[in-house]
Amino acid sequence: MPLSSRSLQRSKSLQEQAYQALKSAILSGELEPGKRLVETQVAEQLQVSRTPIREAFGRLQQENLVVAEDNNVLRVATFSIKDAQQLYDCRIALEQLSVAGACQNATKAQLKELEKMVEQAEKLVNSKPSQLTSFQMLDLDYRFHRLLAKSSGNPWLVSLLDRIFDQMQLMRVQTTKHNPNVLEIRTEHRQIYEPVKDRKTEVATQAIKEHLIASKERVVQEIQQIQPRDRQVN
Secondary structure, X not given: OOHHHOOOOOOOOHHHXXXXXXXXXXXXOOOOOOOEEOHHHHHHHHOOOHHHHHHHHHHHHHOOOEEEOOOOOEEEOOOOHHHHHHHHHHHHHHHHHHHHHHHHHOOHHHHHHHHHHXXXXXXXXXXXXXXXXXXXXXXXXXXHHHHHHHXXXXXXXXXXXXXXXXXXXXXXXXXXXXXXXXXXXXXHHHHXXXXXXXXXXXXXXXXXXXXXXXXXXXXXXXXXHHHHHHHHXX
């Protein structure tokens, strides 16, 4: 939904609504990585004063979804190769804890939901690449990994991963825009799910590690390819 068509409710905090509207637009790719954000323009689109927009921008900067350049110009964050490598290193460490905990603590209902997500991803194998398919895959990937974390029974782990997942979502928007195939979850999720279901901790942690290392390599390679194009555009 374009920002201009979002209607903010006066009965709720305008700052919170502005923040949620902007964050949703950023993570969905409506506001693309690198796009300049002008306070007056966004305020006009959302039909509010500049104050809640300014506060929302501040929160998004704290979450590293918006960055300020030296000339105080605000832009939606973009990711370098180093950013991608460091984010994936964090995920690799945390998600090995996640699947180890899931092997021990996942309920039957959670395992059933994980299996359903795996089957949904596998159904996309024969789908023609499209923006919708890419969005579906991004959403499935996020929900699968977050449910693994939740299944660990460790709410602190879920909280830490939530911050990283937002960054990863924006980075995936940046990379899948040029190459939808950079996100390959259709077979790799099955390889993670099966040992979790069977409570095989060592196999599951190795599977998640291999999955994320492979994903890291694909994303880094894609960023290497798109950066020259972005410099030409800018």
